Amino acid sequence: MNKNEKPLSLKIPDKGKAILDLYRINRKENHGYVFPFLKDVDNHSAKDIFTKTRNATQLFNKYLKRIAKKCDINKNLSNHIARHSFGNIAGDKIHLLMLQKLYRHSDLKTTLNYQANFIHKDADDALDSVINF
Known part of the structure; x- marks a missing residue:
């Protein structure tokens, strides 16, 4: 790429x-x-x-x-799906600034928007706090 x-x-x-x-x-x-x-x-x-x-x-x-x-x-x-798979696996394990570098995004907002599709830990934790109280 x-x-x-x-x-x-x-x-x-x-x-x-x-x-x-x-x-x-x-x-x-x-x-x-x-x-x-x-x-x-x-x-x-x-x-x-x-x-x-x-x-x-x-x-x-x-x-x-x-x-x-x-x-x-x-x-x-596909190559593009591999990129999304990486984003999903990276999730909240890799710091956003490092992800920005790996994705080669010029703007951190692009990385944030991209990763928003994959990071579900906060939502999962919020649901757990209500459902599994």
């Missing part, structure tokens, strides 16, 4: 590193890219970068659906 034109560097978890290592051997023939999707991109053309990134995302989503089918997962899987 090329969000907000901001560079970002994150630690690669061990599980992710194992996948990246499978692709690393082809990095030279991919013109410096780890994955082959952008190997023929014109780095000076924002439109070409956008188009090839979008096409790669569509292909990625297609593969996720195939994986779901093979694993008997009867839910829609």
Whole structure:
């Protein structure tokens, strides 16, 4: 995701590193890219970068659906849904300022609005205080 034109560097978890290592051997023939999707991109053309990134995302989503089918997962899987799943899992475990950085939101209000869909602990605690008094 090329969000907000901001560079970002994150630690690669061990599980992710194992996948990246499978692709690393082809990095030279991919013109410096780890994955082959952008190997023929014109780095000076924002439109070409956008188009090839979008096409790669569509292909990625297609593969996720195939994986779901093979694993008997009867839910829609996509890159965007993965982002929402992360938000739901992160819930109230990660500080909002860190979530803002991870989501690459320019405005904290965007992060607050986004997380409002996932944070239910306060509502759950309020219900418990009334129902389970």
